[in-house]
Amino acid sequence: MPTPTHKDEEAAVPASTVVLVAFDGVEAIDVAGPASVFSKAEQLRPGSYEVLIASPDGGTVSTNSGLQLGDTRSLDALPAAIDTLIVAGGDEPAVRHAILEQRIGDWIAQAAPRVRRVASVCSGAFALAAAGLLDGREATTHWRVCEMLQELRPQVRVRQQRIYVRDGKVWTSAGVVTGIELALALVEDDLGHEVSMDIARTLALPMLRGGEQPQLTxxxxxxxxxxxxxxxxxxxxxxxxxxxxxxxxxxxxxxxxxxxxxxxxxxxxxxxxxxxxxxxxxxxxxxxxxxxxxxxxxxxxxxxxxxxxxxxxxxxxxxxxxxxxxxxxxxxxxxxxx
The missing domain is CATH 1.10.10.60 (Homeodomain-like)
Known part of the structure; x- marks a missing residue:
């Protein structure tokens, strides 16, 4: 039986449900930034996206800044049809707890085959790595923990000087505000450059950087x-x-x-x-x-x-x-x- 290629993984599926995965201790901007991008895309092109915020157990999630995300959906209660799955990052203890105690990596591994594309913001890449999704792929994460990711998962080709990396159906980003640029790239992939640029102007970004740009300018x-x-x-x-x-x-x-x-x-x-x-x-x-x-x-x-x-x-x-x-x-x- 032939081994599926990355191209085969990305069979065309209409853009619809975007799920942002959070957990206690998540970085607020990792969730709010991409959510804002997709919501603005929906305003420009109605019917393009439905954005859902999810967490391991559902309910209220406390971010690392003290802000709370209310009424998140539990991972087990998400719809079967997920177009885009984005895992946010956070401080190391919070990410470690989400992976080891709440088994978020296991859930991602089970969900990934039915998802058109999977992405991470910042240290959310560690959850994708725990799910085995980064093995044999290029990926990035926040510059402070790139070496840690490489040490923990030698099978991953970590790119330290990248804002975001796309390898097949898997996208990873450097972290925090670069999650906005990742989301803009995802929107551009779906709806085109003009829509992405319109959102970038609405968000008053100084420029729309490409994924190959260095994390520290x-x-x-x-x-x-x-x-x-x-x-x-x-x-x-x-x-x-x-x-x-x-x-x-x-x-x-x-x-x-x-x-x-x-x-x-x-x-x-x-x-x-x-x-x-x-x-x-x-x-x-x-x-x-x-x-x-x-x-x-x-x-x-x-x-x-x-x-x-x-x-x-x-x-x-x-x-x-x-x-x-x-x-x-x-x-x-x-x-x-x-």
């Missing part, structure tokens, strides 16, 4: 130890990569001399202004390469590079691959998930 790492005015400058650079970003221009924005600015920026962010600008522009170009069909000339201009040659050299320097190679990799990964 260059901007966030640069802001970690920077002063207030440099944090604001870093944020401004991130949203204006096409502007003139020479040291003299940036220094003037924060009221410093170019020499003092360059010294302070490097000391506070651990990166020279020129190197940070290059990383920001490459990140912007990477987004456009994966999410548009634009020419490299247009992408170079929109992301702040003066020429395609400059874009290509920067890409090879930071990623070891040309912009065309980066785009082709994204297409290969997308095909792999179908």
């Amino acid at each position: 260059p901007a966030l790492q640069a802001q970690a130890s920077a002063s207030h005015r440099l944090r604001e400058l870093v944020a401004w650079i991130g949203t204006h990569p096409q502007e003139e970003l020479a040291v003299e221009v940036l220094a003037e924005r924060v009221g410093m001399s170019p020499r003092n600015f360059a010294r302070a920026f490097a000391a506070e962010t651990g990166c020279t202004p020129a190197r940070f600008v290059e990383r920001t522009r490459v990140a912007a170009a990477a987004q456009l390469l994966r999410q548009t069909g634009w020419t490299q000339e247009r992408i170079a201009s929109r992301s702040g590079f003066r020429s395609v040659d400059a874009l290509q050299r920067a890409f090879v320097r930071l990623h070891g691959v040309t912009p065309g190679g980066w785009r082709d990799t994204g297409r290969t990964e997308a095909r792999r998930g179908t």
Whole structure:
């Protein structure tokens, strides 16, 4: 008897019931973020989704922030037809209890064959691993526990520097707010890019990142130890990569001399202004390469590079691959998930 492929696993099923699995100690945003995305998709395209919040025993669930989720459905009372199953994450003791004491992994293993696609947010990946769903697949989880997942489940190919990973019918995300981006990707897979972008604008996301983006962005790492005015400058650079970003221009924005600015920026962010600008522009170009069909000339201009040659050299320097190679990799990964 032939072994089913990942493509066979994802036979077309009309999108309908989305189940978000919670438990005591769950991270509230892991549930609320995706729920908000799917509810907004339902508003835009009525009849697309019904969102259910479930838990091992049903009833009220206490999140790790003290908020409570009322009237959750018990796992055993869920409808037979589940389109999308998403397991939220939480602090380690809560996840451990849900897996070892409440046997959530066993339930997922039994439910998975009748579910079109299964996903996790943050440390919810450990529940999928306990169910055996990640064995032989690529997956990710929160950057703090990627190594733990790899140690506990060597059969999993853990990708540490990814916002989310799709491997066949199984999707995993880095955690917390990246659960929103995972949900947007799921909606895009169902309803198209336009609907996903409309929801992203409604949620006022600064940008819609692709799954291949790093969990810790260059901007966030640069802001970690920077002063207030440099944090604001870093944020401004991130949203204006096409502007003139020479040291003299940036220094003037924060009221410093170019020499003092360059010294302070490097000391506070651990990166020279020129190197940070290059990383920001490459990140912007990477987004456009994966999410548009634009020419490299247009992408170079929109992301702040003066020429395609400059874009290509920067890409090879930071990623070891040309912009065309980066785009082709994204297409290969997308095909792999179908």
